[in-house]
Amino acid sequence: MKYESQKVAYWFFATCMLLLSLQLVYGFIMAFAHAGYDVLHPWVPFNAARASHNNLLVMWLLAGFMGAAYYIIPDECERPLYWPKLAYVQLIAFVIVGVTAIIGFHFNWWEGRKFLEIPRPLDYLVVVDVLLFVVNIGMTVWKGSKMTTTSIVLFFGLLMAAVLYLPGMIPTDHQTHDAFWRWWVVHLWVEGVWELIMGGILAYLLIRLTGVDREIVEKWLYVIVGFTFLSGILGTGHHYYFIGTPNYWLWIGGIFSALEPLAFLGMAIYGLALARKGGRNHPNRIALFWTVGCCVMSFVGAGFLGMAHTLPQVNLYTHGTLVTAMHGHMAFWGAYAMLVLAIMTYALPQLTGRKLFDTPSAIYAFWSTNIGMTAMTVAFGIAGVAQVYLERRAGMEFLDVQRELQVHFIGLILAATLFTSGIIAFIYNFIRYGWPVGDVEEPVPTGLRAAVPAE
Numbered sequence: 077m078k079y080e081s082q083k084v085a086y087w088f089f090a091t092c093m094l095l096l097s098l099q100l101v102y103g104f105i106m107a108f109a110h111a112g113y114d115v116l117h118p119w120v121p122f123n124a125a126r127a128s129h130n131n132l133l134v135m136w137l138l139a140g141f142m143g144a145a146y147y148i149i150p151d152e153c154e155r156p157l158y159w160p161k162l163a164y165v166q167l168i169a170f171v172i173v174g175v176t177a178i179i180g181f182h183f184n185w186w187e188g189r190k191f192l193e194i195p196r197p198l199d200y201l202v203v204v205d206v207l208l209f210v211v212n213i214g215m216t217v218w219k220g221s222k223m224t225t226t227s228i229v230l231f232f233g234l235l236m237a238a239v240l241y242l243p244g245m246i247p248t249d250h251q252t253h254d255a256f257w258r259w260w261v262v263h264l265w266v267e268g269v270w271e272l273i274m275g276g277i278l279a280y281l282l283i284r285l286t287g288v289d290r291e292i293v294e295k296w297l298y299v300i301v302g303f304t305f306l307s308g309i310l311g312t313g314h315h316y317y318f319i320g321t322p323n324y325w326l327w328i329g330g331i332f333s334a335l336e337p338l339a340f341l342g343m344a345i346y347g348l349a350l351a352r353k354g355g356r357n358h359p360n361r362i363a364l365f366w367t368v369g370c371c372v373m374s375f376v377g378a379g380f381l382g383m384a385h386t387l388p389q390v391n392l393y394t395h396g397t398l399v400t401a402m403h404g405h406m407a408f409w410g411a412y413a414m415l416v417l418a419i420m421t422y423a424l425p426q427l428t429g430r431k432l433f434d435t436p437s438a439i440y441a442f443w444s445t446n447i448g449m450t451a452m453t454v455a456f457g458i459a460g461v462a463q464v465y466l467e468r469r470a471g472m473e474f475l476d477v478q479r480e481l482q483v484h485f486i487g488l489i490l491a492a493t494l495f496t497s498g499i500i501a502f503i504y505n506f507i508r509y510g511w512p513v514g515d516v517e518e519p520v521p522t523g524l525r526a527a528v529p530a531e
């Protein structure tokens with residue numbers, strides 16, 4: 077760690093761990109409800125659990141992105157954070173707004189639009205909070221002594237993510253218009269600007285972990301940004317097939333969204349190629365696991381499983397079923413959860429001065445979460461395909477079908493238990509790292525650079 081002010085990243089990462097743990101609790105509540113054991117229903121009905129599960133996910137990922145930016149931007153721009161104190165205020169405000177929203181869901185205070193359930197008054201606070209973050213990062217980039225492609229892409233991704241929160245707040249009482257704007261947020265986030273954030277963080281990690289030249293890594297970054305915009309913007313059309321929007325979206329959405337996996341394929345090839353080229357001799361091997369794992373699993377979850385239901389001919393049957401949940405889990409896990417866990421695994425030794433890489437718990441966390449999530453994806457997938465056949469081909473009633481599917485959720489619970497054991501191992505390692513300290517040397521890839529450059 078070069079600058080004392082980067083320490084704030086630790087607190088964002090600790091927040092991630094707390095929110096992630098809570099997210100999993102709601103996951104289990106829903107999985108048991110699906111399996112026929114909805115015992116908590118009077119206190120936590122399914123809709124409250126689902127809104128909490130989804131919003132906690134988005135919150136911990138955003139906290140992770142912010143922490144990553146507070147860590148990476150000073151390093152890339154070679155100057156301390158512009159307003160370190162503001163970063164702490166902004167974190168506390170973020171947590172207060174988030175926790176208020178989650179409590180609100182349990183008292184039916186919500187907007188009922190998947191992923192954008194946060195009530196409107198809290199939306200304004202989210203906007204102010206994120207603006208403070210963007211200004212802090214923007215000023216650090218602006219005043220820094222270096223402007224790298226990596227930091228520009230990361231900053232632009234964060235700025236656009238903030239701007240794209242706004243379409244979800246456009247007032248309308250027309251359901252089609254409401255759905256239309258909702259996708260500007262949800263789709264253009266995960267299949268647009270969040271990919272820039274991902275590209276920026278991955279480029280930073282790959283430069284540091286593989287020792288490959290910055291020029292080579294950043295050239296790839298341009299290609300990926302290009303593919304993302306080319307396909308992702310009009311790819312929004314894959315959500316406009318059946319919501320009351322004009323028919324031309326069937327063509328536009330089908331064609332452009334079918335191109336989207338290319339950006340994720342590019343990322344997978346990029347990660348694997350750079351890891352091979354740079355040799356694998358950075359001491360923090362497990363951080364490279366998470367980084368390359370993120371490149372590969374995002375292709376599986378977003379690229380491959382997204383493609384599986386993106387054509388209108390297929391989506392006509394799978395729309396809004398558990399097939400969507402199958403893809404949603406693996407895509408969010410591979411692309412964004414693994415990304416946040418990768419930057420945490422890389423930054424923690426530098427933030428705390430302890431080199432706990434390659435401990436058995438760190439290795440167990442990587443493999444059991446990934447195997448567990450793959451098994452969860454399979455369970456959702458089988459349940460989803462069964463649902464499509466029974467409900468949409470055989471014409472059975474929705475609730476009768478749900479009863480037929482209960483058994484698949486026993487499988488889901490088993491897989492989720494394995495996954496959760498890995499998350500517990502990750503958190504255990506996180507706690508063992510202890511508190512952040514100032515001024516810690518960066519472990520460099522052996523054989524790639526002779527010595528740590530003097531700060």
Ligand code: HEM
Binds near residue numbers: 099129
């Ligand atoms: C203990 C682990 C978990 C369990 C048991 C679990 C279970 C569930 C269940 C039962 C649903 C509701 C499906 C429905 O709508 O009927 C759901 C939704 C969702 N979960 Fe999880 N989950 C877990 C962890 C995660 C993780 C780690 C992520 C992200 C990385 C995630 C992302 C999502 C998303 C995005 C949705 C909404 C899916 C959709 O739009 O259809 N979950 N989860």
Ligand code: HEM
Binds near residue numbers: 337381400412
């Ligand atoms: C990291 C990137 C991605 C993430 C995190 C992600 C996550 C999700 C989630 C959570 C949903 C459910 C949203 C909702 O109903 O509100 C969804 C829907 C969908 N995704 Fe993705 N996705 C990603 C990339 C992709 C890609 C690249 C494709 C296509 C190639 C794709 C195709 C779809 C389609 C067609 C739906 C609509 C499903 C339906 O009709 O119910 N996704 N995605």
Ligand SMILES: [Fe+2]
Binds near residue numbers: 263267311312315
């Ligand atoms: Fe989409």
